[in-house]
Amino acid sequence: MSRYVLRRLLIMVPVIFGISLVLFTILALAPGDPFEELATNPNVPPEVRMNLRAKFGLDDPLPVRYARWLTSMARGDWGFSFVSRVNVETLIMQRLPTSLFVLGTAQLLGLLIALPIGTYSALRPYSIFDQIATTLAFIGFSLPTFFTGLVFILVFSIWLDWLPFIYRADIAATGWRWWWEHARQAAMPVAVLGLFQGATLTRFVRSAVLDVIRLDYVNTARAKGLSEGVTVVKHVIRNALIPVVTLVALQLPGIFTGAVITEQIFRVPGIGSLLISSILANDTPVIMAITFVFSCLVVIFNLVADLLYGWLDPRIAYR
Amino acid sequence: MSVATAPAARLVRSAVPRTSLWRDATRRFRRHRLAMVGFTVLLALVAAVLVGPYVYRVPINEIDFKAKLKGPSRAHPLGTDDLGQDLLARVLYGGRISLAVGVVAMLISITIGTSIGAAAGQLGGATDHTLMRITDLFLSLPQLPLLLLIVYLFRNALTKWLGPEAGVFILVVAVIGGLRWMPVARLVRAQFLSLREREFVEAARSLGAPPLRQVIRHILPNALGPVIVAGSLDVAAAIIAESSLSFLGLGFPPDIPTWGRILYDAKDNLDFAPHWALFPGTAIFLTVLSINYIGDGLRDALDPRKVLGAK
Numbered sequence: 147m148s149r150y151v152l153r154r155l156l157i158m159v160p161v162i163f164g165i166s167l168v169l170f171t172i173l174a175l176a177p178g179d180p181f182e183e184l185a186t187n188p189n190v191p192p193e194v195r196m197n198l199r200a201k202f203g204l205d206d207p208l209p210v211r212y213a214r215w216l217t218s219m220a221r222g223d224w225g226f227s228f229v230s231r232v233n234v235e236t237l238i239m240q241r242l243p244t245s246l247f248v249l250g251t252a253q254l255l256g257l258l259i260a261l262p263i264g265t266y267s268a269l270r271p272y273s274i275f276d277q278i279a280t281t282l283a284f285i286g287f288s289l290p291t292f293f294t295g296l297v298f299i300l301v302f303s304i305w306l307d308w309l310p311f312i313y314r315a316d317i318a319a320t321g322w323r324w325w326w327e328h329a330r331q332a333a334m335p336v337a338v339l340g341l342f343q344g345a346t347l348t349r350f351v352r353s354a355v356l357d358v359i360r361l362d363y364v365n366t367a368r369a370k371g372l373s374e375g376v377t378v379v380k381h382v383i384r385n386a387l388i389p390v391v392t393l394v395a396l397q398l399p400g401i402f403t404g405a406v407i408t409e410q411i412f413r414v415p416g417i418g419s420l421l422i423s424s425i426l427a428n429d430t431p432v433i434m435a436i437t438f439v440f441s442c443l444v445v446i447f448n449l450v451a452d453l454l455y456g457w458l459d460p461r462i463a464y465r
Numbered sequence: 466m467s468v469a470t471a472p473a474a475r476l477v478r479s480a481v482p483r484t485s486l487w488r489d490a491t492r493r494f495r496r497h498r499l500a501m502v503g504f505t506v507l508l509a510l511v512a513a514v515l516v517g518p519y520v521y522r523v524p525i526n527e528i529d530f531k532a533k534l535k536g537p538s539r540a541h542p543l544g545t546d547d548l549g550q551d552l553l554a555r556v557l558y559g560g561r562i563s564l565a566v567g568v569v570a571m572l573i574s575i576t577i578g579t580s581i582g583a584a585a586g587q588l589g590g591a592t593d594h595t596l597m598r599i600t601d602l603f604l605s606l607p608q609l610p611l612l613l614l615i616v617y618l619f620r621n622a623l624t625k626w627l628g629p630e631a632g633v634f635i636l637v638v639a640v641i642g643g644l645r646w647m648p649v650a651r652l653v654r655a656q657f658l659s660l661r662e663r664e665f666v667e668a669a670r671s672l673g674a675p676p677l678r679q680v681i682r683h684i685l686p687n688a689l690g691p692v693i694v695a696g697s698l699d700v701a702a703a704i705i706a707e708s709s710l711s712f713l714g715l716g717f718p719p720d721i722p723t724w725g726r727i728l729y730d731a732k733d734n735l736d737f738a739p740h741w742a743l744f745p746g747t748a749i750f751l752t753v754l755s756i757n758y759i760g761d762g763l764r765d766a767l768d769p770r771k772v773l774g775a776k
Contacts, residue, residue, distance in 0.1 A: 164602040169614075176618035284761075288754035290705045292712045292725070293746035296732055300743075304736045396604065403609035407709055411732070421610060422713055425617045437614050440607035448605065 225431040245416030256343025264351025286345025295411035354386040395451030493766040500762020503755035514560035570703035573642025578649025586657025656688035690767035
């Protein structure tokens with residue numbers, strides 16, 4: 147087991163290396179100059195600008211700049227935010243837990259919707275239930291999150307006035323009251339993301355269960371007198387989950403897209419909304435770091451998927 | 466002799482209806498009811514967007530403060546925005562750009578994906594290995610953040626060079642297409658690996674067809690089915706990607722009202738002008754939904770393993 151994890155960790159290194167190379171190439175190819183503002187400012191003499199460029203090594207050859215950027219990223223020195231004058235890593239660490247909380251809850255909600263509905267649909271294919279569920283799933287994943295978000299605000303905040311549409315990290319309350327306020331403000335972002343995920347996953351689960359349900363060992367399980375519930379949970383779902391886990395992992399980069407948008411709509415103080423505000427403020431170090439963090443999250447969750455995969459399918463074994 | 470056989474041959478030909486892969490596929494596609502509904506809706510939307518601005522001749526940028534934030538009325542069928550600009554005209558015009566972005570980005574991603582998949586599947590060996598590692602790498606890149614990063618870094622230069630409309634269009638289309646080719650590459654590669662060993666390709670090879678001809682005349686046409694399905698779904702995904710960008714305020718500039726951009730402008734006025742957001746949002750939803758259903762129908766139609774009669 148530990149050797150398997152170690153091997154998977156070692157495979158992650160070249161991927162992260164590759165991602166960093168892609169990001170750096172984009173940055174290096176980009177036109178423009180981080181000191182452009184100084185260039186147009188008449189109060190700053192050109193020598194100061196030249197000195198700054200030399201200090202930050204902007205005139206060095208590209209491989210040198212890449213090596214320096216990579217080593218400082220690896221050391222955890224991600225530079226300063228141009229705008230808020232704070233270390234980029236502290237800024238991101240402040241925001242990351244909120245993002246992970248919303249994303250994780252939404253993903254959980256999606257699975258809680260998709261697993262029972264997808265399985266039940268597949269057990270009775272082309273029944274009324276299946277047709278309704280499939281149609282709703284189709285509608286669900288065709289609805290872009292930015293539109294559902296706006297519709298939710300319109301219905302639940304403006305018309306019904308049930309839920310707040312601004313997410314606040316600092317709720318002035320304690321105990322149950324704090325939990326209640328927190329649940330209320332997280333309800334809409336989590337629901338928007340979770341329903342979208344649920345719709346997508348329902349289709350996956352349904353087709354995965356349909357693939358499994360016709361196999362011989364399911365017949366065997368029924369023939370030897372296992373109850374329907376045990377057959378479905380222990381024999382069908384467990385095997386159907388194997389492709390579902392892969393698909394969930396492959397989908398992750400897409401989930402972050404939804405996360406950035408919902409954070410922006412509901413003003414959730416996570417790294418997604420930080421990314422947007424940094425872009426609007428031309429805060430390059432923060433933008434680079436957040437894109438890198440998102441990439442790393444994808445790689446880490448792929449690792450988690452691989453580990454789950456081994457647990458669900460002992461044939462894969464932790465070789 | 467020829468006098469005797471000619472009518473007979475004609476008889477045979479008329480007795481057996483001619484079928485081809487495409488005719489079969491069309492027949493199967495038509496049997497998918499929802500796909501046909503989707504196809505009709507999409508056709509109507511495309512027609513409205515293409516012809517609409519010539520029939521409905523209200524300018525998209527005529528400012529009229531007396532009529533601002535009004536709901537649907539006879540003068541403005543979809544209402545007006547905060548500057549009193551007519552929303553129907555803006556939605557029709559924006560649809561052109563949204564749909565064009567979808568189609569062009571799809572063409573780019575299909576072209577890149579097919580080329581890379583074909584090269585990997587046909588050449589094999591180290592080329593295959595390298596290309597697939599690159600594909601995996603691109604698959605683990607988070608799309609929207611990267612999209613935002615690239616648009617942020619390159620937008621000014623391109624707009625300076627090509628003007629705001631063309632510059633942003635090319636940038637958005639290239640980046641969306643350039644980040645969505647990976648599934649197509651994998652599909653095409655898998656098709657190539659199995660088709661390469663089939664008898665008809667072997668026959669072409671033994672007749673002395675050069676590799677390029679084998680690929681273009683024999684393998685590619687047979688690998689096209691899944692690519693078409695993926696392509697149709699890519700149009701929807703690209704439309705959503707462009708709308709997301711514009712919705713975040715980082716896509717097209719305000720004077721080019723794509724559907725996402727209208728939503729971005731509308732989102733702060735939800736409480737007193739909900740129609741402003743609902744119409745463009747519904748337009749995006751309907752387009753994406755019908756394209757997804759078409760993709761579903763195409764999958765049924767172009768996948769010969771699937772027997773629809775069994776349903």
